[in-house]
Amino acid sequence: MGGEVAERCCDPRCMTGPGPTSEHTTDRTGEVPPVSPAIQRANRMNAANMVRSLLPLVVICLLIVAWQAFRSGPDVGVRTVDPSSSVQLAAARAxxxxxxPAGLDEDYRTTSARTDAGNxxxxxxxxxEIGYLTPEEEYAGFVVSDDRDADPLAAVLDGAxxxxxxxxxxxxxxxxxxxxGETALWREADGVTALVTGSASDEELETVAAAVAPYRG
Structure with missing residues (x-):
């Protein structure tokens, strides 16, 4: 009996380490002491403050992106021209x-101008011929000629x-x-035909037609 007891006592598995028994019991169970409510609240406040500090920066970035898109969106690919040289040449040779058209708002942007007066x-x-991009981003074309069979007139009025x-x-x-299926507004006097047509609305086409007047140089 005595020898058996001694063997059991020498077995490391039966031995306890230094320190209170309760301390080793806690370590073996892996329990973590609860976090202080004050620390939890401080952590939540830090996260909330970070979100609040970043929010204005995010809003500013979104506004900048929206402004750039607004400025560049409608005008991408639009090339305006000065029609004065074509008009002056046509006036000199006609x-x-x-x-x-004269006195149109600047929202009616001239995108093309050509004449056969050079030949x-x-x-x-x-x-x-003068082409416009209207305020509604549609096309309005103006043609004037003393040849009723000129291609720009015939292409629109034939079959209309x-x-x-x-x-x-x-x-x-x-x-x-x-x-x-597009609207064409035209008038003829003394063998000269003036025409306004295009994909623009009737209202915008009428605006261009109403602006047509003798060229004063």
Missing amino acids: GYQLLV AGEGDPVTL QEQGSVDLAGESWTRSTTVD
Whole structure:
């Protein structure tokens, strides 16, 4: 009996280390002392403060991105031109009083201008074309020529169906619907035809037509 007891006492598994027994019991169970409520509250406050401090920066970044998109969005790919050289050349070579839109708001941006006056001899027909991008981002085209068969006129008016007339700035314009379903406003006097057409709304086309007047140089 005595020898057996001695063997058990020498077995390391039966021995306890220094220090209170309760301390070793806590270590073996792996329990972690609870965090102080004050520390928990401080941690929450730190996270909330970080979010509040970053929020204005995020808002500013979003506003900058939105502003850049607003400025560049509508005008991407839009190239404006100065029509004055084409208008002056047409006026110098034409055998008639040239008509052009005048006094349009700056929201009507000129995107194209061309004339065949450069190749015209004395007495030859002269055609002038001016294209606009309207405030609603649509196209409005103006054509004037003393050749009713000129391509810019024939391409629009051939096959068009007349839909009555409208008085604009004291002038009567014939309203037609083209084979493409677009509105065409045109008038003819003394062998000269003026035309306004395009994908723009009737209101915007009428605005361009109402601005048509003799070119004063």
